[in-house]
Amino acid sequence: MGFSRCVAIRVGRAVAAIILCVLLAIAVPAAALSGGRSCTRATIGARHVCLSPGQRCRPRYQRQYGAKGFVCRRRHGVWRLQREHLSF
Numbered sequence: 001m002g003f004s005r006c007v008a009i010r011v012g013r014a015v016a017a018i019i020l021c022v023l024l025a026i027a028v029p030a031a032a033l034s035g036g037r038s039c040t041r042a043t044i045g046a047r048h049v050c051l052s053p054g055q056r057c058r059p060r061y062q063r064q065y066g067a068k069g070f071v072c073r074r075r076h077g078v079w080r081l082q083r084e085h086l087s088f
Contacts, residue, residue, distance in 0.1 A: 038052065039051055039052040040052070040068050040069065040070070042064070042065075042067075042068045043064075044061050044064045044065065045058075045061055045064070051065070051068055051070055051081060052081070053070075053080075053081055053082055053083055054080055054081065055080065055081045056078065056079060056080060056081075057070075057072035057079050057080060057081045058072065058079065059072050059074075059079055065081065066084060069083060069084050070082065070083060070084055071083075071084045
């Protein structure tokens with residue numbers, strides 16, 4: 001009875017490890033596709049960047065920010081990105 005119990009425990013652990021590996025294989029590509037953060041990918045000033053509200057910005061790239069739905073505004077002496085509000 002001791003030997004069969006030991007084999008059952010080893011088989012159970014192996015099955016649990018396989019299930020864990022399968023779940024990780026499914027979850028990792030989904031996170032990689034989303035980038036893991038909420039941002040807008042853009043090329044600003046010949047650089048690939050991730051834009052999000054509140055980041056520092058440079059007013060000279062205002063047209064490039066606008067193409068991605070952002071505007072560079074000065075707040076408390078610092079230039080920051082904000083979402084562009086569209087009025088219809």
